[in-house]
Amino acid sequence: MDKFTKLTSSAIPLAIENIDTDQIIPARFLKATDKEGFGENLFRDWRFNKDGSINTEFPLNDKTYSGSILVAGDNFGCGSSREHAAWAVQGYGIKVVVSSFFADIFKGNALNNGVLPIQVSPAFLEELFAEIKKDPTTLIEVDLGNQKITILSADSSEDFDISDYKKTCLINGYDDIDFLVSNKDDIEAFEGSRA
């Protein structure tokens, strides 16, 4: 897993609520047996028109916007447990997703793939959308160590929550498998106690 500590980037705004994992990566792209290539199909049916041409109005295709931070509407990532959604976000080059609310499973999947989901207040989310609209090159700083997100141009910031464990995992690029396997003795003892 990639390590994450600090990031300063412009952001891509996606002011839509309840973006579900079927939009992030449609089911017809779930047939791969590895994790590669999902980024190409991120938001496939919103990025492309029905005739296959590029939908230039969609923020990811709009040259005005760039960066590795995605700012999205409330309840991002609801629906299916497909981790392919997190692989698509990561594969596209997004390192941080900001929203006022995340669905549980997506949030966990993102963290397990080195993508940081940051939950901010609805007011801060509005401010982010407004600042990006005003100046699409506006820089946003994400400081995982201090759990702080800052809109540099507006000098406005907010603290965010993340569990200490997940924070350590992201900073060091660890994942839960190593940790769980290291507890095998306790797991076997637990099994023995139930038999």
Add this chain to the structure above:
Amino acid sequence: MKKTLFDKVWDAHVVKEMKNKLQILYIDKHLIHEVTSPQAFNELEQRGIPVFRPEQIVATADHNTPTTDQHLPVKDEMSRKQLEQLNKNCAKNNITLYDLGHKYNGIAHVMAPELGITQPGMTMVCGDSHTSTHGAFGSIAFGIGTSQVAQVFASQCLLLEKPKSLRITVNGTLKPGVLPKDVILYIIAKLGTNSGTGYFCEYAGTVFEEMSMEGRMTVCNMSIEMGARGGMIAPDETTFDYIKGREFAPQGEEFDKKVAYWKTLPTDEGAVFDQEYHFKAEDIEPMITFGTNPGMGIKIHENIPAEDNASFEKSLAYMDFKKGQSLVDQKINYVFIGSCTNGRIEDFRAAANYIKGKTKADHVTAWLVPGSQQVAKQIEEEGLKDIFEQAGFQLRQPGCSACLAMNDDKIPEGEYCVSTSNRNFEGRQGQGARTILASPLVAAATAINGKIIDITKQAV
């Protein structure tokens, strides 16, 4: 201390508590399928870690499988490869697989309960968000991502924070024609799609006590559609009767011992939940959805609400519906009855009961997809197949099918489909397809009439 059903099952599975609120939770049963497991097997192989408890894993092929000609090689190359990969991975790791064509093959959440694999008091996971279905038995069951599938492969455990608890109580008597699907669509419409996020939900009250196991599974199945990782219903005589005698259920004395334990699981009187909601059964009517998330539901005779919100309007634009519009008399060309939500025998009985002696409207394509081989067999044995075929419905072979349209069962662009599945997201049933969620009864009535009708005006 007074405990909830959820507390009792959860606490009995904690291997170790860490200092940062995290707990190592032991998983009793792990269901896997072709779509969300291959990368997890790869992960273990790359790290040289063996599968820790293969005998606690059961695999099935369900998501991308065809629902016709299952005896022939799968035509779609990518799907075929994914299925072959599942085969190889299971063979290599000594995991039981109910492959395409096996008498126990079916959707994970239909197959495991009907074989008695799902039992009260268990912890169960699967790389599929509708794993919440199994909570109908009083088990803790939830969907996980592929990284977590790999974790369970490696250790039979997950590292988790204990979720908060929520109870939804519905008391009273349901009106005729109101099915379990309507109950859960009503709850989600009232509470919204993210009301359950961070919670495990217990459904309580007379409505659930009187419900069949199939109905309870439909309700728990859609817990994730309000954001709750899982839903649970206290095990009772209905549960024990359902499990008794099934293939992998405990037998004889062992069964009696288990029942004695299962009887200790219901929530203690006076146990406290983090959140509670109450509804009256009499307020619930047959439901349909009009938008692109399962929370956008109305009673079948109600008009679409008028909300001033860009996301709401985007959703209506996708569906080509207008604020204030009624969906009664809306012409429908596609009907799908099936999925892990409503692909059980009781769902097909409800549909057949309405369809019997009638014929579907000419312009309607109506697909019936059993949730498993066993359900397909029952449909035939009970004579429902004849009713469906005489009415012009297409009875297909088991699988997830048009619920997520990974196989060829896709609804064409722009078409409406009244569907008994669980998600009406944009493109869920095919690119540009428009899904209207409903009960098997409403779906059957739509197919017969060729349009949505106000089922409450018919004697059912």
